[in-house]
Amino acid sequence: MQARFLRMLFSIESSATYFTSVSKWAFSSRMRSRNEYCWTPRIKREDGCLRLVMGLGTRAVDRGEGSDFCRFVPLGAPTLRPQADSRDIAKYCQRGVDVIDLESGKFTCVTLDKILEQGEPIPHLSKLVQVLQSGHLRDGFGEFLTLSPGEQPKITLEGIVKSDEFIGTMRWVLSSLESAFQCPVDVEFAFDGRKLHILQCRPQAIGGEEGPVTLPGEVSKDSTVLEVHSGLMRSVRIEGIKYAVYVSPSAYDELPSKEERVRVARLVGEINNRLPKRSFALIGPGRWGSNDVKLGVPVTYADILNTCLLVEVGHEKSGRLPELSYGTHFFQDLVESRIAYVPVFPGKSGSLLNEQLLEGRPNEAARILGGLSQYEGLEKVVRVIDLEAALGKAATLYIDSEHANKGILCSV
Template sequence: MKSESRLASETKLKELLKRYSGLTSRIHQGLLVALTMRGHINLDDILEKAQHAVAEGDPNRGLAKRWGSDERDAVHRLVRKYAAKHFNVDEIDTIVQSAVTTERIRTVEDLAKESRASFEMIHQKLREHARKRQEKIRNGETPEDEPMSVRVRLINRFVSDQLEYIGVARHSLGIMDLLPVMDRTIGPRNSMGRIGGKAAGIVLAQKVVNLYYENHPRPKGFEIGLPDTWFLRTDLFLDFIDQNNLAHANDLKYGPREEVREGYPMLLQVFKNGHFSTYIMGRLRSLLKEIGKHPLIVRSSSLLEDNFGSAFSGKYQSIYVANQGSLEHRLEELVGAIAEVYASTLHPDPIEYRDDRNLIDYDEQMGIMIQKVVGFRHGRYFLPAWSGVAFSRNEWRWTPRIKREDGLARIVLGLGTRAVDRVGNDYPRMVPLGMPDLRPEVSPQDIRRYSQHYADVIDLESNQFVSVPIQEILAIEHFPDMQRIVSILEDGMVQRPHTRIIDQDPAKMLITFDGLLQSAFPSVLRDILHALEKAYGWPMDVEFAFDGHKFHVLQCRPQGQRHASARVRIPEAIHESKPVFTACKYVSAGKIENIEYIVYIDPLDYEKIQNYEDLLRIGEIVSRLNHKLADKRFILIGPGRWGSDDITLGVRVRYGDINRTLALLEMARSRGDHTPEVSFGTHFFQDLMEANIQYLPLFPDERAVFFREAFFRESKSRLAELLPDAARFENVVRVLHVPAIAGGELLHLYMDGEEDRALAFLGPKTKD
C-alpha cells in the first residue's frame, strides 16, 4: 500500500501536469534532471528500463538515439513514479514551476533571437513573464534565476550592441529591469531598435546605484533618483530617414570636411522640416499630455555614444524645450528638437571624431532620451538649485594632498551646461571629493574672481535657454538650498551665512558651495562613482542635478583616459640657452618630444583685433593649419580659453579644428583679460584626453616662470608660406618652424605633474 506522502505527491503531479498540459515534455525533463542530479536514479537505468518496457534493446545501436513515442511515454511513466517516490509535494511544485518559468523565459529568448520579432512582440512577452513572476512573489514563492543568455540577448536587441557594455551590464541588468524602460519607449510598431549608448548608461547606472545601496546604508536626508525619462528607439531614426527620403545624406560623411561643414546648415533645415508618421505624432502628443508643461531636454543617445574610448562628449545635440503654450505648439517644438538631434549625426564634428577613431563606416543610428528637466520655477526662470559633472579619477591635482582615486566634481548653480561647456569669463567650483574644502584660490579677491557669475536657466516667458547674472537669480526670494550654496563677502572676509534666511545684498553673495561641501554630498558622490567604477571596471563620470529635494543622476559614461605613462621628470642638465618656457601651475604628467612646429597666438595681439569677422577668421586659420600640419609634430599656444563661446576670451574652435595637435596650451598675460579656466571635466577637455592631446596653462608674466618672449615674437613666421591668403594675419598667428629657428634642433616639452613643473627646451632629435 502506498504511503500517504507518495499518494500526495502523485496527486500534486497529476494536478500540475493537467494545469500545464502544453508543457508536459518540459516538466518531465525537469523532473528527470532533478532525480539524476540529486542521486535518486541513474539515467542509464531509466533508459534501460524504458527500452525493456517497449521490448527494445540493440547493442549495435549508437550510444544515444532519439526516443520514439513509446520510449518517451515509458520514460515519462518512470519519471513520474520515481518523482512521487523521492519528492514531497513542495519539492515537486518547485521543480515544476522552475520548468514552467524556464520555458517561458526560453520563449522570450527565442523572440529576442528572432530578427523579425518586433518590439511589441517582445514587450508583450516580457509583460506576461513579469505578471507570472509577480504572482509567484505574492504567493510567497521564490522566483527562479534568469538564464544569462536571455539577459545578453535582450540587452543586445534593445539596449546596446557594444560588447564592452554588454559584458558589464549582464552582471547587473535583469529582465525585470528592462520592462520599465520598455514601458516608456516610443518607436514604430512593427520593428525593433535600441535605446542607444547614453540611455544604456543611465539605465545601468540606476541599477548599479540601487544594488550598492542594498548593501550599504542610504545617506540620511539625501534622496537619490533619476529624472523622469522616455526613450525613442533607433528604429524611429531609420523610419524618419526613410519617410523623408534622406538616405542619401549619409554619403556626406565621406566627402571633404569643408563641404560637410558648409553643407550642414542647409541639411539641418531639411531635417527640421521633416515629417513623422501619424502614429508617432500621436504617441508624442499623448506623452506631452501626460507630462504637462514641465520643461524638457531632448538628449542624443546614439549607438556609439558614451562607450569605452569614444564618449562623443558634446558631439551630438541636446536641446532644452521650454514646453509652454498650447499642446500643438509644444508638439511642434518637441518634434523640431528631435529632428535637430537627428541632424547632428551628420554634423562635421562627430564625423571628424568618428573618422579619427576608425568608426566612419559604422552604421551610426540615433536614439533619443526625452527627460523632464530637473529643477523648479524661480520667478520667470526654471533651473535646478545646483548641478554639475563628477569623475571617479581626478586628473587635475594642484597639491600632493589630493588623491587621484578620490575623484573630482565641477559644480554650478543652475543648469549643468556651465559645468561641461567652455563658457565666457566664468568658473565652476572645482571640488576634490576626498578633500572638498580645498581650493586653489586663497584670498577673498581670488575667490570672488574665480567664482560663478552667470547661471544657465530656461526662461519660461520667452521660451528660451538663457544665461543670466547670478545676482538676478539670488535677488528673487526663497531660492532653495541657498544657505549651502552662497558665502558672504563682507569687510574683506568670505564667510558662510549663519541662518537659512539670508538678508544680504546679492552683490555681496559669492557662489562657493561651502555649506554643501561640508555636508554628506562629497562622500555620497564619491561612493556612487566608486560603485560605478567597480561595476564597469573603468573610471567613470556622471552628470547630476539637485532640485532642492532630490539628487538626480543625469548621465553616466566611461571617463576619458590618456594613455598611461610613468612619471615624467624634468631634465636638470639643460644649458641656459636651451629653455624656451616653463610652467608651475596646474601641470599634468606628460612628455612630448621632437616638436617641429609651434602655432603661436599671443593674447596681447589677439585682443587688439576689434573686427568680429577677423576674430572668426583666426579660428578658421587655426583649423586650416590643423589639417595642413596634420603629418607634422606641432603644438598650439593661444590666448585664454580655446573653444570658448566668448570669442573675445579665446580662439573659437571645435574638436575638428585642433584634433591634430600634440598639445594645447592656454596663455594668460598680466595685461589683458585672457585667463585660462582649468578645463578639466568639460566636454572640450574630454576630447583632449581621448585624443591624447596634452593640456597646459601658461602664465608667462609670473615671477617664478621663464618665458623667452623674443623666440616667439621675433622669429620668422611661416604662415604666409603655408596659407598665402592668410598673410595679413601673420603678426597674430605666428607659425614657427623650430629647426629653422634653432639650427636644426627641435622643441621638447616635459611635464612633471607630481611636482607641478613643466619645461619646454631646445635639443637634438630624440630616438623614437
C-alpha cells in the first residue's frame, strides 16, 4: 500500500524549494562550515554544524505556528546538547512534520502521532524518534512503535546524530567543499539512502546574511552600554536598539523572598510584551531562566521573546565569579529567534558595563506600562532606560566573534 505522505526521513534547514518523487525515506540537509553558536569551549567554530528536522526542510527555516525546534548539531561534538535532562530535551524537540500529502498533492504539516497512526513500517524510525517514559527517553524499537499508557513519542534524531559514519561523512563533505571554494560554505543536500545529492553550495555569510561585521573605531565610555572580549557566540550587527531593560544585580540580590524575585520575572514579561519587538536589550544578573531564583531571574521564554539581545551579568560574589548559563536555558529559542547573547563580567579585564548609565538614568518602566501599582517596591530593581535620550540616538550592537572576538553595544 502506498503511504499517504511522501516520506522524508529528516531534513536540515533549506531555503531552496525542491521536489522529489521518491516513495521511500530519504535525507536532506543544510550544513555550514562555521558554527556561530559555540555555547561551550568544547565546541569549535571551525568544525561546522547541522540543523536537523524530521520531514521537509521548510520547518528548519520557518518555525511554523507557535514554537518549533530543529536538532542543532555541532559537528565536532555531535551528541553534545545544551539541555540538562530528558525533560528539557523533550521540551525543545520538534513537534510538527512538514510533508506532501500524496492524496491531495498538497504541502501540509502533520504531527508524529498522525504519521504513526498509519500503521506502516517506518525505516530508521529508531534513529529519528525516542519515547519519553517517566521522565526518561528510551530507544529499543524497530520500524514499528507501540506505545504504552503514559508514553510519548519525541522527535530527537538521536540515532542519526550518534552515527559516526554519517557525521564523519558530513565533516568530510564540508571540508572538501570548503577546500574547493577556498572559503567557508553553506551547503544544502539530499540523501536517498544510497547517494548524496548536493543541491546547492555557496559561500557562507559570516555575521549574518549581510556579511562580515565591521567594528566601530574608538568609542567613548559615555557612548558605550557594554563591551566584552570573551564568551561570544555568533557575529552580528543589530541597529535601532532604543531601550535597555535592566535588572539591577545589587537590588535583585537584596530582595527578601522567592516570591519577590518571581514578581521581577513577571514585570520583565510585562515590559517585553509592551515594548516594540527587537527594540531593546535585556540585561540582568546571573542565569536568565534559572529555576533557582538565587542564580538568576526565573523568566520563561515568553517573558523575553521580543528582545534582540540577552545579556547575563556576572558580578563577583564572596571572591568568586558566578557561573553563567551562556544562553543554554534558552539555547534553542535563541538560535531559532536569532536573539544575540552576551556574557559580561564587570570589573574583569576585557569586560565593561556602564552601570552609571543603567543605574543613573530615569526609569521609564512606569511610563511604558502606564504605572507600576502591581509591582510596588520593584522600581529600583527593574529599570527601563531610554537609550535614544541617554546616548543621543539608538544604540547598535556589534559582535565580531570570527576575528576580533569583541562585542560592543554603543552609539556612534
